[in-house]
Amino acid sequence: MIHEVLTSMILEAFLSKYPDRKTEIEALQVNWKSQEPSNEEWNTKKELSNIINAAFQVYLKEEALQSQSFNYWSTYVSDLFPILRDLTNSLRSGDWILYLSAIERATSLFFFFGRTNYCRWTPLFLQDCYQLKEKFPLLYDSYIHGGFVVNTTKKGSGVPFDQALEQCYNRPAKVSGGIIGVTRKKEAVALWGIIKHKKDQYVDLLEMRDDVGGELSLHHDFNPSTTTKVVKMVQDIEEYLLNVCSSLRDQGMLKNVLTGEIVTKLTESAIQMAERFLVKCLKPSTDMETFDDLRIAAFDRTKQKKDQTRGSTLGAVAETPMPVLSRKSFKKLPEWDFEDIYNQDAPPRQTTCAKSLRNSQDESFKKAFLPNIRLLMHKINMSEWNRLSHFNNPFGFMEFNHDEVMAGAKLIPKPNEPLLLPKPGSDRCMSCAVVGMGGILNGSKMGKEIDAHDYVFRMNGAITKGFEEDVGNRTSVYVHTAHSITASKYLLRKYGYKSIPDDEGIKYVMIPEGMRDFNWMEGLFKNQTVTAGQYKNKRPWTYYAEQYNETRFYVLHQDFLRYVRNRFLKSPHLNDPHWAIVRPTNGAFTLFLALHTCDTVSAYGFITEDFRKYSTYYVEKHIKTKVILYSNHDYILEKNVWKKLHDSKILKLYQRLESETGTKSPSKMP
Known part of the structure; x- marks a missing residue:
């Protein structure tokens, strides 16, 4: 209850500071009495929910820097409570992996609060657990299927096996040669076999005590009197916390909620000591330096060499997938020793164009630009x-299951490269326009200029019908994700959206944003409905306006996406707790695809210095909407990069200038 009260109080403080977010949260509500929401509506609400959550995480960080009290309670809600929750859930459900995760996260807290015995034995206990699969696979198999707890027939009723033995069998389980130390003492495994048969007896005993009436349920039903009592308890807790600590945001110093006394400033020294101690505990019996190393070694029987498991050698061939890494294990973007290493085996592109951006003498661009970076994904x-599994999506396969991804990835056809060829009769320079959906194009009359380029790139909604005067009507390359191609049909319908661009010979390029994109590709390449994930039962090929042809379908490579982020658009927000959702926009990926494909590039409808003067999208002709800078993209960084590339003559950015009379008029591009 305390957790629920604190969460509510923090959320109210967030909304009081950013009242506009309240409207967005209200937009997430579903009226169940009306027609059931469509998949598109659900997807839209899910995207909005992720964006609000990211903004909330930024708010938590900002407030924590200003108030120790807020920092403490926010930490309790975000870090301490999840450990307790996961530990409890793992024991009730018999989830061995979740159990180990909770114990590992709790270890630093044992050091912080000076729990000597836990500090001494928990690292050794974890080491035992991580080595079970390799040393005692049968015991590991029992644990992974819930054998480390005693269960009744009631769902979620697991009791730790050690706790079940506490009264009668504690001594034989914990004496020398007991369960702790099982990977180092063979007699411990034998002892485990002796006492294991007692599990059945405890199951019977627990069933008799808990299920006298017969049928079991996970929770008691709340009758009206119980509900009233709970509501009163929640109100009392909130009143008490407010009386003792004042406002969570206004209380600058940290107070003890029981005594009201000021608590001295906390430091991270205890956490650092814990980390050093954990490493020290690991080194005597292994050559591993971190828990990630230990986990890789314990769960991978092939004992791959370190350069293979860590992916520092691109050409090495491993036999099995490495253990799945979790984004939750990292408080910010992890930096690997091979972070800035990319496949550079794209077919060399020869150009005789004197104006080609590849001939730029700008030192910073020359240093960052990789002309032969692999653009497209194949085998x-x-x-x-294993190398790419160290990076979060869309830059790699972190948290993804190998077989699930490969069901779609293995079907990706070999790309016909290069993506584009010079037009016959051109001046040997391949000119490209990249058209975003920014409101700056509304009334720009740039349509003819855009269509005059050799090739035109578009992304996302890419509506042209009815807006030809401002945005043109040609599309040579269309860049999308499974989300953008499905959500556009729903979100942009009122602006006349019918389908994605369907020009003859158009090239479709996909950004593999998440697991849903690989599910989408599997259905697309097999010409069947999607069988799993968010778009289950959808027919992907119907979204391509009868222009889908696998010889003109491409998938961007994770190395290229990561290269764009690392070398050009590395946001400081990657050091924040919500780092995993931060990535360049689809428009940014499209613009850099053009920069690596064409000789000259012009960008239209991208964010500029005066972006707040325009509506969000050019389709909003008769209204002025406020531009929202969502937390999963660093729009300000992109704005600055586009301006820098424009000033360096790497690309031409369409901008509108103020006339002397104060009215906006289109400016010709230099």
């Missing part, structure tokens, strides 16, 4: 999988 061998 992924196991070594590549």
Whole structure:
């Protein structure tokens, strides 16, 4: 209850500071009495929910820097409570992996609060647990299927096996040769076999005590009197916390909620000591330096060499997928020793164009630009999988299951490269326009200029019908994700959206944003409905306006996406707790695809210095909407990069200038 009260109080403080977010949260509500929401509506609400959550995480960080009290309670809600919750849930459900995760996260807290015995034995206990699969696979198999707890027939009723033995069998389980130390003492395994048969007896005993009436349920039903009592308890807790600590935001110093006394400033020294101690505990019996190393070694029987498991050698061939890494294990973007190493085996592109951006003398651009970076995805061998599994999506396969991804990835056709060829009769320079959906194009009359380029790139909604005068009507390359191609049909319908661009010979390029995109590709390449994930039962090929042809379908490579982020658009927000959702926009990826494909590039409808003067999208002709800078993209960083590339003559950015009379008029591009 305390957790619920604190969460509510923090959320109210957030909404009081940012009242506009309240409207967005209200937009997430569903009226169940009306027609059931469509999949598109659900997807839209899910995207909005992620954006609000990211903004909330930024708010938490900002407030924590200003108030120790707020920092403490926010930490309790975000870090301490999840450990307790996961530990409890793992024991009730018999989830061994979740149990180990909760124990590992709790270890630093034992050091912080000076729990000597836990500090001494927890690292050794974890080491035992992580080595079970390799040393005692039968015991590991029992644990992974819930054998480390005693269960009744009631769902979620697991009791730790150690706790079940506490009264009668505690001594034989904990004496020398007991369960702790099982990977180092063979007699411990034998002892486990002796006492294991007692599990059945405890199951019977628990069933008799808990299920006298027969049928079991996970929770008691709340009758009206119980509900009233709970509501009163919640109100009392909130009143008490407010009386003792004042406002969570206004209380600058941290107070003890029981005594009201000021608590001295906390430091991270205890956490750092814990980390050093954990490493020290690991080193005597292994050559591992971190828990990530230990986990990789314990769960991978092939004992791959370190350069293979960490992916520092691109050509090495591994036999099995590495253990799945979790984004929750990292408080900010992890930096690997091979972070800035990319496949550079794209077919060399020869150009005789004197104006080509590849001939730029700008030092910073020359240093960052990789002309032969692999742009497109095709075959992924196991070594590549393991290397890319260190990076979160869309930059890699972190948290993804190998077989699930490969069901779609293995079907990706070999790309016809290069993506584009110079037009016959041109001046040997391949000119490209990249058209975003920014409101700056509304009334710009740039349509003819855009269509005059050799090739035109578009992304996302890409509506042209009815807006030709401002945005043109040609599309040569269309960049999308499974989300953008499905959500546009729903979100942009009122602006006349019918389908994605369907020009003859158009090239479709996909950004593999998440697991849903690989599910989408599997259905698309097999010409069947999607069988799993968010778009289950959808027919992907119907979204391509009868222009889908696998010889003109491409998928951007994770190395290229990561290269764009690392070398050009590395946001400081990648150091924030919500780092995993921060990525460049689809428009940014499209613009850099053009920069690596064409000789000259012009960008239209992208964010500029005066972006607040325009509506969000050019389709909003008769209204002025406020531009919202969502937390999963660093729009300000992108704005600055586009301006820098324009000033350096790498690309031409369409901008509108103020006339002397104060009215906006289109400016010709230099």
